[in-house]
Amino acid sequence: MALPVSAGRTRSRDVTANVIEPRSGVAFELMKGQVLEVIDAQGEQVADLVAFARDDVDEAISSGRSIDYASRIFLTKGDPIYSNRSRVMLTIVKDTVGRHDFLLTPCSSDTFRIIYGHDHPHRGCHGNLAAALAPWGVGADRIPVAFNVFMHVDVNGETGELKVLPPKSKAGDHARFRAEMDLVIGLTACSAGQSNNHSFKPIHYRVLDADDMA
Numbered sequence: 001m002a003l004p005v006s007a008g009r010t011r012s013r014d015v016t017a018n019v020i021e022p023r024s025g026v027a028f029e030l031m032k033g034q035v036l037e038v039i040d041a042q043g044e045q046v047a048d049l050v051a052f053a054r055d056d057v058d059e060a061i062s063s064g065r066s067i068d069y070a071s072r073i074f075l076t077k078g079d080p081i082y083s084n085r086s087r088v089m090l091t092i093v094k095d096t097v098g099r100h101d102f103l104l105t106p107c108s109s110d111t112f113r114i115i116y117g118h119d120h121p122h123r124g125c126h127g128n129l130a131a132a133l134a135p136w137g138v139g140a141d142r143i144p145v146a147f148n149v150f151m152h153v154d155v156n157g158e159t160g161e162l163k164v165l166p167p168k169s170k171a172g173d174h175a176r177f178r179a180e181m182d183l184v185i186g187l188t189a190c191s192a193g194q195s196n197n198h199s200f201k202p203i204h205y206r207v208l209d210a211d212d213m214a
Contacts, residue, residue, distance in 0.1 A: 015206050015207075015208060015212050016206070017039060017204040017205065017206045018204065018205050018206065019041075019202050019203075019204055020047070020187065020188065020189040020202055020203045020204070020205065021189065021202055022189050022200035022201055022202055023122065023128075023189060023190075023191040023200050024128055024188065024189060025048075025125060025128030025129050025131070025132045025186060025187060025188035025189070026132050026186075026187055026188075027129075027132035027133045027135070027136065027184060027185060027186045027187070028184075028185055028187075028207070029054060029182070029183065029184055029185070030051075030179045030182075030183045030184075030185045030207060031179060031182050031183075032179050032180065032181050032182050032183075033178070033179065033209075033210065034178075034179050034207055034208065034209055035093065035176050035177065035178045035179070035207070035208040035209075035212075035213065036090075036176065036177045036179070036185060036187075036205060036206075036207060036208075037094075037174055037175070037176045037177075037205060037206045037207075037208055038149045038150075038174060038175050038176075038177070038187065038203065038204075038205050039172070039173075039174040039203070039204040039205060039206070040097075040150050040167070040169040040170070040171065040172070040173045040174065040201075040203065040204075041171060041172070041201070041202055041203070041204045042171050042201045042202070043167075043169055043170045043171040043172075043173070043201075044150075044166050044167045044169060044170075044196055044197045044199065044201070045150065045167065045169070045189060045190065045196050045199075045200075045201040045202070045203055046148055046149065046150050046151040046167060046189075046190035046192075046195045046196055047148075047149040047150060047187055047188060047189060047190060047203040047205075048106045048107075048125040048129065048146035048147075048148055048149075048186075048187070048188040048190055049061075049146055049147045049148070049149050049177070049185070049186070049187055050106075050129060050133075050143060050144060050146045050147070050185070050186040050187075051081070051089050051090060051183045051184070051185050051186075052133075052136070052138060052142075052183065052184045052186075053083065053089070053181060053182070053183065053184075054136075054181075054182040054183055054184050055182065057136055057137055057138050057142065057184065058142075059083045059084060059085050059087070059089075060083060060084055060142065060144045061081050061082070061083060061084075061089055061090070061144055061145075061146075061147060062082055062083055062084040062144065063102045063103065063144065063145040063147075065082040065083070065084065065086055066079075066080070066081050066082045066102060067102060069082060069086075073102065073103060073155065074098075074099060074100065074102075075092060075100065075102060075147075076092060076095045076098045076099075076100070077092050077093065077094060077095040077098075078091075078092065078093075079091070079092050080092075080180070081147060081177070084144075087180075087181070088180045088181075089179070089180055089181060089183060090177040090178065090179060090180060090183070091177070091178045091180060092175060092176070092177055093176045093177070093178045094174070094175060094176035095175045095176075096169075096173045096174055096175070097150055097167075097168055097169045097173045097175065098168075099150075099152055099167075099168050100147065100148060100149050100150060100151055100175070101147075101148040101151035101152070101153040102145065102147050102148065103145070103153060103155075103162070104145070104148060104151070104153060104162070104164075105126070105145050105146070106124065106125035106126040106129060106143065106145075106146045106188070107124035107125050107126065107190065107191055107192040107195070108123070108124040108125070108126035108127060109121040109122065109123050109124055109126075109127060111124055111126075111192065112124060112192075116193075122191050123191075124191045124192065125146070125188040125190055125191055125192070126140065126143060127140075128188050128191070129143050129146075129186040129188060130143060132186055133184065133186050136184045138184070138186075143186070146186075148190070148195070149175055150167040150168070150169040150173070150175075151164070151167060151190070151195055152164070152165040152166060152167050152168055153165070164194045164195055166196075166197035167195075167196065167197065176208075187203070187205060188203070189201065189202055189203040
């Protein structure tokens with residue numbers, strides 16, 4: 001089962017790339033061995049990525065376990081992304097940027113209310129993910145800390161203070177994630193202005209099989 005793409009499609013290399021419109025999200029299945037390519041088409045745009053085991057959505061990506069086992073907070077090419085059950089769900093197999101975030105939770109209506117002071121807040125990535133993942137039985141409270149592709153968070157080594165800086169990604173930068181089990185993926189074009197240098201842009205993505213990468 002797959003949800004309709006939020007917008008049209010564009011051509012990238014030999015495989016059609018799906019387009020996630022600004023401040024929206026999608027969900028789809030990714031089978032073991034397939035590779036998800038997340039593309040920042042215009043530059044400085046974050047994509048929130050979450051993953052669940054297709055056969056049991058109580059198993060989801062875990063920021064805590066992945067960071068713990070890697071012994072660092074910035075994951076890149078060659079690093080596995082673990083589940084809350086300590087199984088590898090995804091492996092980062094290509095990364096043209098090298099800087100992503102796995103600390104901060106998906107933005108939500110509460111984010112915009114508390115941090116930005118909005119009286120009528122956008123539902124954010126959390127709300128977009130909840131809506132997209134509902135057909136697989138993933139409720140809002142099951143959505144974990146996302147792997148925030150292209151997000152640039154600086155951490156002060158002395159105080160632990162976090163600063164959200166403009167992404168380092170340029171137009172065409174991308175990261176590839178190989179599925180190590182059958183998964184349900186949620187993916188957004190992030191809705192938080194601070195994360196995207198205050199400009200909301202689309203995210204492109206492709207699902208690649210082995211033949212597509214030959």
